[in-house]
Structures are given as C-alpha cells and as structure tokens.
Amino acid sequence: MKNIDYYMTIPYKMEIIPDKEEGGYIAGYPDLPGCLTCSETLEGAVAGLLDAKKAWLEAAIEDGVVIPEPS
Secondary structure (H helix, E strand, C coil): CHHHHHHHHHHCEEEEEECCCCCCCEEECCCCCCCCCEEHHHHHHHHHHHHHHHHHHHHHHHHHHCCCCCC
C-alpha cells in the first residue's frame, strides 16, 4: 500500500496562474481535483500548494479515495 511519503515525492504538475481580479496567484495540481491554494506572492503560492498537497493526500488516504498518478 502506498503511503503519504510515497505520494509527496511524486512530481505532480503544478499550475500557477495570476489572479487578475483579486491580485496574487491561484495555484493547484490538475491531477488532484480540488487541491488549490492562493497567495499574494509566487513563493507563497508554491509553499501553500505543498501544504495543500499534503492535506489533500492525507484526506484521500484516510477516506480511501483512489489517488491518481501524475498524467
């Protein structure tokens, strides 16, 4: 069985886009539906996204959700 450590090392593609309405950035992992964050800075978006990835994966493992491999 694959665990959180395994999934945290997989290089999922990050997508970071400028938020033209609110300012800052919106970041997510396209392969992990709903795994999103936003930040005023690019650096904050990357850091927040890594935290969001861990929380998303922990919840998915706990709930028995199938976690997709990167596309």
